[in-house]
Amino acid sequence: MADESGLSTAIVADHGARMREGRPGVGPMWIVKRLGFGLVILWFVATLVFIATQLLPGDAARAVVGRGSPTELAAIRRELGLDHSLIEQYGHWLRNLVEGNLGVSLATRDPVGTIIGPALRNSLILLGLAAGIALPLGVVLGFRAAARHNKILDHSLMGISLVFTALPEFVVGLALVMVFSTNVFALLPAVTNPTGDPLAQPAQLVLPVSTLVLASMPYIFRLARASMIEVLASDYIAMARLKGLGERRVMWHHAARNALVPPIQASAIILVYLLSGVVVVEYVFSYPGLGSALLTSVSARDVPTIQAIVIVFAAGIVLFNLAADALTILVTPRLRTAQA
Amino acid sequence: MKMADVTGGTTTSAFHGLAVEGLHVALGRDNAPIVRGISFSVNSGEILGLVGESGSGKTTLAMALLGYARSGARIVGGSVKVRGEELLGLSWNDQRRLRGDVIAYVPQDPATALNPALRIGDQLSEVLAVHEPETGRSQRVARTRSLLGDVGLPSDASFLRRFPHQTSGGQQQRIVLAMAMLTRPAALILDEPTTGLDVTTQAGVLRTIRTLCKSYQVAAVYITHDLAVVAELAERVLVLYAGRMTELAATREIFEQPAHPYTARLTAAIPDLFQPRLLSAIPGSPPALGHHQPGCVFAPRCQMRVTTCEEEDPIFEAVAAGHYSRCHRSTEVRPELGEMLVQAPPNPAATQALSVRDLTVSYGQVRVLDGVCLDVRSGECVALVGESGSGKTTLANAIVGLVRPDDGHVALDGRAVSPRARERTAAQRRALQYVFQNPYASLNPRHTVARIVASPLYIFQRLSRRDVDRQVAAALERVTLPRGVAEKYPDQLSGGERQRVAIARALVCDPQVLICDEVTSALDVSVQAAIVNELLALQRESAFALLFITHNLALVRSTAQRIAVMRAGQIVDDGRTDDVLTASGVSRYTKQLREDTPSLSKSRAQRGSLREHTTAAAPRYSSGSTRDLSHG
Numbered sequence: 001m002a003d004e005s006g007l008s009t010a011i012v013a014d015h016g017a018r019m020r021e022g023r024p025g026v027g028p029m030w031i032v033k034r035l036g037f038g039l040v041i042l043w044f045v046a047t048l049v050f051i052a053t054q055l056l057p058g059d060a061a062r063a064v065v066g067r068g069s070p071t072e073l074a075a076i077r078r079e080l081g082l083d084h085s086l087i088e089q090y091g092h093w094l095r096n097l098v099e100g101n102l103g104v105s106l107a108t109r110d111p112v113g114t115i116i117g118p119a120l121r122n123s124l125i126l127l128g129l130a131a132g133i134a135l136p137l138g139v140v141l142g143f144r145a146a147a148r149h150n151k152i153l154d155h156s157l158m159g160i161s162l163v164f165t166a167l168p169e170f171v172v173g174l175a176l177v178m179v180f181s182t183n184v185f186a187l188l189p190a191v192t193n194p195t196g197d198p199l200a201q202p203a204q205l206v207l208p209v210s211t212l213v214l215a216s217m218p219y220i221f222r223l224a225r226a227s228m229i230e231v232l233a234s235d236y237i238a239m240a241r242l243k244g245l246g247e248r249r250v251m252w253h254h255a256a257r258n259a260l261v262p263p264i265q266a267s268a269i270i271l272v273y274l275l276s277g278v279v280v281v282e283y284v285f286s287y288p289g290l291g292s293a294l295l296t297s298v299s300a301r302d303v304p305t306i307q308a309i310v311i312v313f314a315a316g317i318v319l320f321n322l323a324a325d326a327l328t329i330l331v332t333p334r335l336r337t338a339q340a
Numbered sequence: 341m342k343m344a345d346v347t348g349g350t351t352t353s354a355f356h357g358l359a360v361e362g363l364h365v366a367l368g369r370d371n372a373p374i375v376r377g378i379s380f381s382v383n384s385g386e387i388l389g390l391v392g393e394s395g396s397g398k399t400t401l402a403m404a405l406l407g408y409a410r411s412g413a414r415i416v417g418g419s420v421k422v423r424g425e426e427l428l429g430l431s432w433n434d435q436r437r438l439r440g441d442v443i444a445y446v447p448q449d450p451a452t453a454l455n456p457a458l459r460i461g462d463q464l465s466e467v468l469a470v471h472e473p474e475t476g477r478s479q480r481v482a483r484t485r486s487l488l489g490d491v492g493l494p495s496d497a498s499f500l501r502r503f504p505h506q507t508s509g510g511q512q513q514r515i516v517l518a519m520a521m522l523t524r525p526a527a528l529i530l531d532e533p534t535t536g537l538d539v540t541t542q543a544g545v546l547r548t549i550r551t552l553c554k555s556y557q558v559a560a561v562y563i564t565h566d567l568a569v570v571a572e573l574a575e576r577v578l579v580l581y582a583g584r585m586t587e588l589a590a591t592r593e594i595f596e597q598p599a600h601p602y603t604a605r606l607t608a609a610i611p612d613l614f615q616p617r618l619l620s621a622i623p624g625s626p627p628a629l630g631h632h633q634p635g636c637v638f639a640p641r642c643q644m645r646v647t648t649c650e651e652e653d654p655i656f657e658a659v660a661a662g663h664y665s666r667c668h669r670s671t672e673v674r675p676e677l678g679e680m681l682v683q684a685p686p687n688p689a690a691t692q693a694l695s696v697r698d699l700t701v702s703y704g705q706v707r708v709l710d711g712v713c714l715d716v717r718s719g720e721c722v723a724l725v726g727e728s729g730s731g732k733t734t735l736a737n738a739i740v741g742l743v744r745p746d747d748g749h750v751a752l753d754g755r756a757v758s759p760r761a762r763e764r765t766a767a768q769r770r771a772l773q774y775v776f777q778n779p780y781a782s783l784n785p786r787h788t789v790a791r792i793v794a795s796p797l798y799i800f801q802r803l804s805r806r807d808v809d810r811q812v813a814a815a816l817e818r819v820t821l822p823r824g825v826a827e828k829y830p831d832q833l834s835g836g837e838r839q840r841v842a843i844a845r846a847l848v849c850d851p852q853v854l855i856c857d858e859v860t861s862a863l864d865v866s867v868q869a870a871i872v873n874e875l876l877a878l879q880r881e882s883a884f885a886l887l888f889i890t891h892n893l894a895l896v897r898s899t900a901q902r903i904a905v906m907r908a909g910q911i912v913d914d915g916r917t918d919d920v921l922t923a924s925g926v927s928r929y930t931k932q933l934r935e936d937t938p939s940l941s942k943s944r945a946q947r948g949s950l951r952e953h954t955t956a957a958a959p960r961y962s963s964g965s966t967r968d969l970s971h972g
Contacts, residue, residue, distance in 0.1 A: 233411070235452035242406055242447075243467050243519065244440030253466075257457035333457060333503040 031326065038318035043094075045314040049307050050093050054086065080106075097311065103304035107297065112308045116293055120312060122198055123282075123289035127274045129205060130212035135270065138217040139263050142224025146259075147251055149229055158225075161218035169215040173284040176207050191286045198287070208285045212278065216270050223266045228259040260331050268317075268324035275316045356423050357383045357559030358405070358443070358527040363418035365397070365404045372629050374400045374413060375583040377656070382559040384526065387550070389574030389591065390563040391606070393864040394835075395626050397583035398563045399448065402531040405561065406443055407435040422559075423526045441471040443527040444520035449536060450512035454504035460515055461500030464488075467522050483522065491518045491548050510541035514548065521552055528553065528560040534569065538727040538891065543936035546573055565864060567610050568894070568938035571595060576662075579603050582627050582637040585656050589663040595940055599665035599673050601642050608676040609869040611894040613921060613939045618678035619898050621870030625834055636668070644669050683901050683917060690717040692754060693885035694739070694772075694853045699748035701731075701738050701909075708734045710909040711748070716853065719883040721876070723896040723917070725933070726906035732889045735906070736855050739887075740774050753852065770800045773846035777858035779838035783830040789816070790826040793845045800849065815844040818881075819874060836867035840874070847878065854879075857889045872899055893937045897921060905930045 077083050081092055096103060102112035145154040164172065181190035192204045199205075231237060232255055240254045241247075275290070282291035290309055297305035329335040363378040375397035382388045392398045404415050407427045420427045422443045427435060439445075447453035455463060461484065468480045475483075485495035491514040493499065504512060513533055520528055530549065534542040550573060553560045562574055570577055570591065577594040579587040579602065587600040598604040608620040624641035627633070636642070639649040648668050656666040667673065694716040701709040708731050716722045726732050737743040739750050741761030749756045757768050776782040783792055793812045797803055803811070816825060819840040830838055839859055846854055856875065860868035876899060879886050888899055896903055896917065903920040905913040905927070912927040913920050920926055921934065 236455040239453040242445040244436050254455050334505045
């Protein structure tokens with residue numbers, strides 16, 4: 001248990017340090033500053049991605065045409081701009097990125113945008129559903145377990161969460177498939193129609209979403225529980241009880257706001273995981289999301305698509321963290337009222 | 341125990357105050373008693389002072405009076421009646437209805453007891469919303485505002501919309517006081533409500549408490565470790581030791597005719613602004629929780645103990661009308677006072693070990709120190725006194741080179757040293773040592789005491805292992821710690837022992853100047869007395885210059901030859917202790933501090949003149965030995 005509370009305090013402490021350094025004020029200036037900082041991070045990531053692609057073994061042109069003649073290779077090189085100097089290629093890459101021109105897929109010759117657009121949408125659907133269930137449910141269960149600290153509910157929830165933390169998500173996914181789509185109850189589709197719109201057949205979403213919920217909820221649950229246990233031991237909660245307030249009001253009016261900060265901060269990490277770490281889950285259910293797109297493009301050495309997907313992940317990380325910090329400030333009056 | 345006697349002879353049926361009988365709270369599976377056999381009563385409009393040192397079970401008892409126990413603890417038995425209504429037998433929900441309504445609680449530390457996420461107005465009016473749901477919103481706000489006026493706070497809407505962190509410590513204390521009084525409770529439990537406050541703020545809050553308790557006819561229990569505060573506030577005093585009632589009597593009798601050796605020793609450990617006495621410490625330490633020794637719990641520390649004390653547990657019985665004590669020899673107890681302290685005159689031949697000239701420090705735009713000048717001679721103890729935020733600790737930090745001044749300089753032994761510690765020579769750093777306020781935070785929890793004390797030796801000297809061990813052992817002996825302590829870790833030690841380790845760490849350096857920053861403020865009075873005496877003895881031995889930083893003006897009386905009073909970054913008074921504490925030619929600020937500092941002798945004098953107490957029997961304890969300095 002010491003582990004979790006340590007984690008939560010670490011997050012809070014880290015957060016506090018960030019707050020002190022950044023001197024957050026209220027309102028738009030802070031958001032603008034953070035967004036600017038986010039852009040710097042994205043530029044940094046873009047540069048790293050560029051360097052990494054240069055370091056990749058093999059020749060991109062050869063990857064496209066396979067064993068072509070030297071003239072074919074040269075033509076492809078020219079088309080990809082590989083015949084320019086590195087600096088020129090870097091400038092070109094940045095300029096295109098800023099203009100939203102993500103290039104052309106080497107594998108299918110479609111614009112990258114048309115490949116990752118639908119994939120991003122599908123992944124966001126999966127992420128939205130999974131996060132929409134896992135985060136609130138994890139927090140509520142965590143708070144409830146904390147209120148019954150060391151009682152049966154607490155122990156059983158902790159045991160269950162430990163099991164799901166220990167199991168890799170593909171095991172959970174396969175187990176769900178085996179139980180609900182094959183031998184036991186043949187109720188739900190095991191795979192997704194890779195070209196169709198997942199919303200058109202909601203039943204297809206049930207198993208992937210459940211897998212992600214089961215994989216991510218234990219973390220948020222344990223964090224919310226540890227945070228609430230700490231808050232319930234505080235003086236102001238003892239005071240609220242000594243004022244004669246009912247347990248429900250103590251819990252949801254007095255304790256909840258204060259216990260929310262660590263789960264909010266952790267949510268950013270979970271959302272990032274749900275965005276980028278879904279590769280395995282999408283693969284298990286052959287779900288047409290960013291993860292599948294990434295797998296396909298990696299096996300096809302489709303460099304422009306890989307680059308675009310990595311940039312999307314980075315942007316997601318920046319945005320989720322910004323949102324979590326903004327929310328933290330919103331629920332913490334001391335931060336909200338701080339002078340910039 | 342005869343309950344009827346203890347409850348002051350009031351018949352229970354028509355009793356409107358608070359009546360407690362046989363209250364017993366135990367901890368954990370083995371039911372180790374934290375407090376047991378607590379019986380007393382408080383009349384409406386009366387304030388009972390409940391005095392005990394840390395570990396005596398004060399806070400546990402305070403919460404148990406509301407039928408509440410912290411997790412792990414359990415109320416095992418007894419009765420708490422408010423307005424004749426039994427609280428403890430009720431269901432949790434019925435108890436909850438009474439809590440905050442007929443009996444209210446004022447917590448120790450309002451900074452942590454107010455919810456940081458909720459507005460003050462919310463936290464106040466929810467008490468009414470819960471206990472008197474029939475009142476309308478506007479009515480609730482109106483009552484909240486009028487009570488805020490009563491406790492001396494602004495009552496406008498913008499104040500109600502503030503969050504706790506947007507108010508000062510004194511305001512927070514008044515907010516929780518108002519919170520407790522909103523429902524006009526019959527009984528009020530105040531758990532060290534002024535401990536963290538500056539004296540001037542404390543004096544104001546105490547006045548408010550007294551007025552409220554009288555005007556609303558509340559039966560109040562005021563829990564504290566500070567006997568001087570009790571002397572000014574309470575009508576009767578109950579002394580708690582190791583979770584048991586030790587003595588109960590009217591305030592005057594407790595101090596003038598104590599019937600228990602613990603009370604007498606405790607009184608002698610309190611510094612008094614008007615009496616320069618040697619503070620007397622209580623040897624030993626309180627028993628551990630759940631000890632099962634036969635005989636009197638205080639016997640191991642008692643200088644009056646006889647064989648009976650070690651064999652037979654004394655009963656809590658009347659020694660006079662309204663005066664109870666748990667002692668076999670209660671009739672032989674005499675008030676104790678330390679010897680009068682005669683401060684040695686300053687030695688003009690002594691060198692200026694430390695001199696500070698025109699020191700100015702700013703944090704950003706804020707000027708924290710403003711041209712401070714201060715001298716400390718070898719062998720001299722200078723007290724630096726001031727309220728929180730006056731710049732005391734900044735001055736200390738600037739002297740040791742942790743804060744860079746804008747202007748001015750620090751000189752050791754007449755030679756100016758660099759403003760930055762890292763640019764000073766090893767000898768200069770060694771000559772200037774610092775002991776921090778909080779011994780719980782200043783010692784590395786993962787190092788043994790021996791390693792902590794030895795660490796400066798490794799930095800400043802190249803010594804063999806054996807020499808280091810010998811010096812560590814010598815330093816621990818000088819601060820009266822037993823040999824075995826060397827192999828322990830800080831969390832195995834009491835607060836007083838930890839602070840001794842911190843002092844020993846400074847002493848191994850053989851400093852010329854020792855800075856002690858509030859070194860006793862986290863400790864009990866009896867431990868404080870021991871530490872202060874040891875420091876002074878050490879200083880006599882080694883003749884180092886001692887800069888003793890404190891907010892406690894009374895403590896200075898028993899320690900320092902000279903006092904520098906600091907306010908808003910400036911030294912407003914600097915002179916001999918007697919002059920600063922008694923003469924009329926000091927700043928108004930210093931006079932205000934003198935007036936607001938609680939004092940046993942002052943309240944005795946006031947009680948004699950202002951209250952209509954019988955003065956038939958001349959107090960045994962004031963005759964002859966007390967100098968009346970109040971008109972000095």
